[in-house]
């Protein structure tokens with residue numbers, strides 16, 4: 601069990617988390633976004649209950665906006681191009697394992713062109729943080745330079761809104 605505050609995992613806990621990060625990196629290799637390749641797995645009781653990579657809606661080329669420069673004067677709440685890996689994983693988990701989402705852990709990683717995992721910066725995607733919190737995911741995990749950090753999802757959401 602994790603703590604009530606963000607915590608860098610140690611020893612066995614970190615080893616286990618890295619195994620899930622490796623699974624998320626495998627999923628990220630299937631990403632179709634032109635700007636970044638991201639993968640997410642959601643884990644409950646030692647099993648993956650949902651997974652996702654970032655891509656245009658329906659994985660269809662006609663829905664791609666990765667390289668569109670959009671400035672149309674409308675209010676804009678989300679400036680990203682594709683379905684986020686986290687959204688896809690949450691939707692997948694809700695479809696396949698709706699009763700298991702509550703209390704689960706979400707592992708997120710970005711990979712480079714060669715499929716190697718990249719270290720994450722601070723939490724910033726408030727769409728993902730709100731959605732993860734709203735569906736009852738207990739912990740959001742990122743792999744930082746300092747190690748794998750496990751954030752209680754409510755704290756993750758607050759930190760995502762926090763100024764730099």
Ligand SMILES: [Zn+2]
Nearest residue numbers: 633666681682
């Ligand atoms: Zn994209």
Ligand SMILES: [Zn+2]
Nearest residue numbers: 684725727728
């Ligand atoms: Zn996001």
